Amino acid sequence: MTKEVERAIEEAQLVLVGLGTEWETPADRWKENPLYVSLAAQTESSGPFEQYLCFHDLEHNPDLEKKKAYQKLGQLLQGKNYFIVSLCRDDLIYGSGLDEGRIVTPCGGFRALQCENGCPLCGESGLLKEDVQKAVLRAVDEALAAGKPKREAFPFCPSCQKPLWFNRISSPAYREEGYLPQWEKYTKWLQGTLNRDLCILELGAGMQFPQIIRFPFEKVAYFNQKARFFRVHSRLYQMTEELGEKGVSIAKNSVEFLLEESE
Numbered sequence: 001m002t003k004e005v006e007r008a009i010e011e012a013q014l015v016l017v018g019l020g021t022e023w024e025t026p027a028d029r030w031k032e033n034p035l036y037v038s039l040a041a042q043t044e045s046s047g048p049f050e051q052y053l054c055f056h057d058l059e060h061n062p063d064l065e066k067k068k069a070y071q072k073l074g075q076l077l078q079g080k081n082y083f084i085v086s087l088c089r090d091d092l093i094y095g096s097g098l099d100e101g102r103i104v105t106p107c108g109g110f111r112a113l114q115c116e117n118g119c120p121l122c123g124e125s126g127l128l129k130e131d132v133q134k135a136v137l138r139a140v141d142e143a144l145a146a147g148k149p150k151r152e153a154f155p156f157c158p159s160c161q162k163p164l165w166f167n168r169i170s171s172p173a174y175r176e177e178g179y180l181p182q183w184e185k186y187t188k189w190l191q192g193t194l195n196r197d198l199c200i201l202e203l204g205a206g207m208q209f210p211q212i213i214r215f216p217f218e219k220v221a222y223f224n225q226k227a228r229f230f231r232v233h234s235r236l237y238q239m240t241e242e243l244g245e246k247g248v249s250i251a252k253n254s255v256e257f258l259l260e261e262s263e
């Protein structure tokens with residue numbers, strides 16, 4: 001990464017980070033494993049089972065380069081007043097050392113389960129959070145050992161008996177309760193950035209859900225006189241002209257950019 005960006009982070013009072021899909025492990029990577037594919041072939045294709053396999057694969061084979069990039073991001077942001085908005089649903093950011101209280105992932109992930117019929121499962125959010133990951137991993141392990149999935153080993157809704165989905169945007173009847181408390185925190189934090197030295201790092205956010213990162217970040221940079229805005233993307237790095245000298249576009253894969261030695 002460049003000295004210019006490093007210095008901008010160092011000098012800023014506040015740092016806003018947006019992480020896009022360049023940071024996400026592809027959700028269908030599990031299909032490269034024939035054992036998973038054979039299990040998937042034995043289940044209803046419309047059910048949540050593919051999500052379980054996706055999760056099992058991510059847990060067992062985390063992308064080490066991206067993990068390293070998160071660590072680097074943690075070093076850069078250490079001691080800073082920051083907030084991270086991420087479009088990633090692979091949860092790799094959690095447990096990376098970055099402060100979970102300063103992260104929002106509006107597309108969901110694998111940290112809770114929900115029912116496709118909207119049945120309230122647990123507590124205020126209606127989501128099931130306790131021990132869900134272990135239960136799913138164990139059931140996939142058993143299925144792999146037996147060569148076939150046992151339906152009753154996987155979590156299902158106590159009300160309607162349907163198998164449960166992970167709380168992800170692609171799931172039927174996506175429950176936004178999973179991220180809304182953090183989103184509220186984020187919008188409050190954002191209000192406090194006005195007219196303060198703000199460094200905005202938009203990393204790898206293309207045109208998928210541009211209303212979450214890309215467009216609002218441009219707006220924030222436009223209205224803040226003291227903002228600096230770095231947009232890093234392998235293809236969609238173009239900066240809107242309105243931002244003038246506040247905006248810098250960098251045509252590079254943002255994960256690789258972060259891991260580069262500074263020059």
Ligand SMILES: [Zn+2]
Nearest residue numbers: 115119157160
């Ligand atoms: Zn239900």
